[in-house]
Amino acid sequence: MALASGVRFAPRALLRPWALLRGTTLGRTEPAAGGGGDGARRFGSQRVLVEPDAASGVAVMKLRNPSNALSLELLTELVISLEKLENDKTFRGIILTSDCPRVFCAGLDLTEICGRNPAHCAEYWKAMQELWLRMYLSSLVLVAAINGACPAGGCIIALSCDCRVLADNPKYRIGLNETLLGIIAPFWLKDTYVNTIGHRASEQALQLGSLFPPAEALQVGLVDQVVPEDQVQSTALSEMARWLAVPDHARQLTKNMMRKATADRLLRQRDADTQNFVSFVCRDSIQKSLQAYLEKLRQRKG
Numbered sequence: 001m002a003l004a005s006g007v008r009f010a011p012r013a014l015l016r017p018w019a020l021l022r023g024t025t026l027g028r029t030e031p032a033a034g035g036g037g038d039g040a041r042r043f044g045s046q047r048v049l050v051e052p053d054a055a056s057g058v059a060v061m062k063l064r065n066p067s068n069a070l071s072l073e074l075l076t077e078l079v080i081s082l083e084k085l086e087n088d089k090t091f092r093g094i095i096l097t098s099d100c101p102r103v104f105c106a107g108l109d110l111t112e113i114c115g116r117n118p119a120h121c122a123e124y125w126k127a128m129q130e131l132w133l134r135m136y137l138s139s140l141v142l143v144a145a146i147n148g149a150c151p152a153g154g155c156i157i158a159l160s161c162d163c164r165v166l167a168d169n170p171k172y173r174i175g176l177n178e179t180l181l182g183i184i185a186p187f188w189l190k191d192t193y194v195n196t197i198g199h200r201a202s203e204q205a206l207q208l209g210s211l212f213p214p215a216e217a218l219q220v221g222l223v224d225q226v227v228p229e230d231q232v233q234s235t236a237l238s239e240m241a242r243w244l245a246v247p248d249h250a251r252q253l254t255k256n257m258m259r260k261a262t263a264d265r266l267l268r269q270r271d272a273d274t275q276n277f278v279s280f281v282c283r284d285s286i287q288k289s290l291q292a293y294l295e296k297l298r299q300r301k302g
């Protein structure tokens with residue numbers, strides 16, 4: 001972690017996204033629709049599209065998986081795209097959004113932890129930890145442009161950003177609804193919630209598995225702005241400009257000061273956290289409730 005000089009504090013030695021790469025198509029570049037030079041070239045993978053604008057130093061990163069459920073592949077591709085932008089000094093900020101109608105991110109891909117063996121669940125959970133660490137400690141400014149439903153793992157992604165703009169649509173609820181699935185938010189997620197909305201509000205929302213509609217999300221402090229749906233991107237860009245107006249080194253060191261203790265707590269206990277998660281989700285009773293929840297989701301569709 002180079003803190004004093006380069007001020008890039010993501011714990012790279014601990015995070016090895018390439019080790020997770022499994023048949024992804026990351027690394028393709030293609031000209032953006034409008035053509036143009038380097039600043040207009042977009043890159044990405046099957047599940048993550050990155051539209052970089054070198055002139056402003058901001059890249060828009062779009063999730064494009066079915067329901068944007070966080071599959072192992074999506075987690076891996078997100079980490080790799082993030083690393084690519086982190087390593088390119090041209091970029092100072094990322095706007096994270098969804099290319100999938102009505103859903104920002106459906107949270108953990110339940111098919112990755114339902115009916116799978118413990119080794120797979122462990123691999124999956126490590127990838128989830130890794131994405132959170134990378135995003136939470138990113139030296140770039142991350143703005144979430146939340147243009148759809150944002151439950152559980154989707155909320156984790158949004159909470160790891162510096163700023164959240166939510167579209168004003170009552171169907172786009174955000175929060176940590178884990179308890180309603182019979183599962184429990186890990187301590188690092190609980191800590192992130194507490195850091196964002198405070199202890200009492202977290203205690204209540206976590207136990208009840210609350211999913212907040214936009215006005216309530218704003219009131220509790222889970223998001224920073226609620227705007228009409230067609231203004232989410234422009235508002236995210238204005239927010240980005242506000243954050244980028246601050247000198248990078250001062251903002252980055254301050255961010256690190258505010259977030260380091262929370263991230264360190266996970267870094268110290270990553271293996272134990274993985275073991276806890278795996279032994280919990282692999283219990284017969286939890287598998288049954290996950291199976292029932294997935295069934296309900298599939299039936300609801302028809």
Ligand SMILES: CC/C=C\CC(=O)SCCNC(=O)CCNC(=O)[C@H](O)C(C)(C)COP(=O)(O)OP(=O)(O)OC[C@H]1O[C@@H](n2cnc3c(N)ncnc32)[C@H](O)[C@@H]1OP(=O)(O)O
Nearest residue numbers: 067069106107108109110111149151152153185297298301
């Ligand atoms: C351990 C703590 C950390 C994190 C915990 C979690 O993240 S657990 C996951 C919690 N997520 C949820 O509870 C969200 C469940 N999904 C929904 O509520 C809706 O799907 C959503 C996101 C509001 C979108 O609604 P929409 O009507 O647009 O889509 P639909 O429900 O028809 O779903 C489309 C297909 O996606 C599948 N799917 C949805 N969410 C998940 C998921 N989290 N994991 C796996 N699969 C998911 C759904 O079953 C449909 O599949 P299909 O094969 O097309 O029938």
